[in-house]
Amino acid sequence: xxxxxxxxxxxxxxxxEKVFLECVQDMDHENMFWxxxxxxxxxxxxxxxxxxxxxxxxxxxxxxxxxxEKKERFSLILESASTNQTSMYLCASRLQGAGEQYFxxxxxxxxx
Amino acid sequence: ILNVEQSPQSLHVQEGDSTNFTCSFPSSNFYALHWxxxxxAKSPEALFVMTLNGDEKKKGRISATLNTKEGYSYLYIKxxxxxxxxxxxxxxxPGQNFVFxxxxxxxxxx
Numbered sequence: 152x153x154x155x156x157x158x159x160x161x162x163x164x165x166x167x168e169k170v171f172l173e174c175v176q177d178m179d180h181e182n183m184f185w186x187x188x189x190x191x192x193x194x195x196x197x198x199x200x201x202x203x204x205x206x207x208x209x210x211x212x213x214x215x216x217x218x219x220e221k222k223e224r225f226s227l228i229l230e231s232a233s234t235n236q237t238s239m240y241l242c243a244s245r246l247q248g249a250g251e252q253y254f255x256x257x258x259x260x261x262x263x
Numbered sequence: 264i265l266n267v268e269q270s271p272q273s274l275h276v277q278e279g280d281s282t283n284f285t286c287s288f289p290s291s292n293f294y295a296l297h298w299x300x301x302x303x304a305k306s307p308e309a310l311f312v313m314t315l316n317g318d319e320k321k322k323g324r325i326s327a328t329l330n331t332k333e334g335y336s337y338l339y340i341k342x343x344x345x346x347x348x349x350x351x352x353x354x355x356x357p358g359q360n361f362v363f364x365x366x367x368x369x370x371x372x373x
Binding site for chain 1: 267272297299304305306307308309312352354360361362363364365366
């Protein structure tokens with residue numbers, strides 16, 4: 152079974168703090184993704200990576216950065232957290248091609 | 264940005280009822296259409312990956328159809344059970360990244 156894990160289920164941070172969300176997958180998938188999910192909206196793509204040290208902006212990259220130093224790990228960084236970044240963050244991975252994405256359990260981040 | 268729509272936004276049915284909902288997506292640049300089930304406090308899980316126009320897929324009481332020419336997919340649940348309560352997401356895959364719809368939230372009342 153593919154397993155995607157995220158470092159925290161719930162996180163509370165203050166405005167201006169630097170926040171790291173970690174994601175690890177154990178199935179040697181090339182592709183990894185970070186999404187955020189807000190009420191009434193679909194999952195929106197923040198950043199994605201097709202290979203180690205490779206990153207591409209998704210639809211809503213502003214205020215975020217990412218790091219992929221190892222194939223199994225994809226980190227999302229909020230350089231200076233703001234209240235509008237309060238959301239559910241989901242990490243996913245998949246093989247190349249038409250295959251499904253495998254999701255982590257999500258991190259509910261609250262920025263106060 | 265590509266637009267994927269789902270209807271209805273939410274649905275309440277009685278146990279035993281059959282139900283269906285819709286995913287609409289762009290009819291050009293089609294590569295695949297995915298359905299996911301997302302239960303509260305769990306990770307979204309894939310139900311179906313559909314790639315061919317006219318595809319019909321089935322898993323137990325849940326089935327899905329695909330029309331790529333007109334850009335829609337239906338998800339059907341026969342004889343709904345309380346454990347079917349979840350948000351059902353569709354994702355349009357035009358060849359690079361996925362574009363998710365907002366989901367249909369299904370509540371099955373015992």
